[in-house]
Amino acid sequence: MxxxxxxxxxxxxxxxxxxxxxxxxxxxxxxxxxxxxxxxxxxxGGDGSSFSPTDLCAVSLGACGSLIMRMYADGKGIALRGISFELKKEMVANPRRIERITVVFRIDSDCTDLELKKIEAAGRACPVRITLGSCVEVVESYERA
Structure with missing residues (x-):
């Protein structure tokens, strides 16, 4: 159920x-x-053997952006070989929180520059990005793989 x-x-x-x-x-x-x-x-105080709660929050931005871009491209008939990303989460204290997430998306496609810009725009509108809003500084870049 x-x-x-x-x-x-x-x-x-x-x-x-x-x-x-x-x-x-x-x-x-x-x-x-x-x-x-x-x-x-x-x-x-943990052993760092897995994702921490804030790691999951941060990496969700990369996952969400990648999925949204892939779904947008598929829906528009734009051929993509794949999307990958690397991400860095920066924390601050008092209160302990995520201050900044830096993410580099690599898009493997022979699409036009205009199509690439539209794919990027879709990624920037992902629900996790919108949810983070102005609470976390998000630094994004997009590259051709």
């Missing part, structure tokens, strides 16, 4: 859950049953 529900105005809700599995680890579970382990970072 799925817990995905449709709300008014076309919004969607997805059920997820988590449980501690050790002093600095959490197991997260998506409604599909897929599970991932999350660990506190080394500088905050």
């Amino acid at each position: 799925t817990n995905t529900t449709k709300h008014r105005r076309g919004t969607m809700a997805v059920q997820m859950k988590g449980r501690t599995t050790g002093p600095t680890t959490i197991e997260l579970e998506h409604e599909s049953g897929y599970k991932i382990a999350v660990n506190a970072p080394k500088d905050n």
Whole structure:
């Protein structure tokens, strides 16, 4: 049974859950049953053996942007061989939070420069980017692979 529900105005809700599995680890579970382990970072008492919660937040920007760009290109019939990204998360203290995310997207395609600009625009409009809003500085660049 799925817990995905449709709300008014076309919004969607997805059920997820988590449980501690050790002093600095959490197991997260998506409604599909897929599970991932999350660990506190080394500088905050964890062993750094997996993504930290703020790592997941940051890398979600790269994942979301890549998926949105890929889906846009596919929908417009623009051939892409692939999209990859590298990302850097920078934290600050007082309060401890993500200050800046720097991401470089590499788009492997023979598309025109205009098509590439449209793909980039789609990526900049990804839901994670919009959710981060002005709370986190996002530095993005786009390159041909």
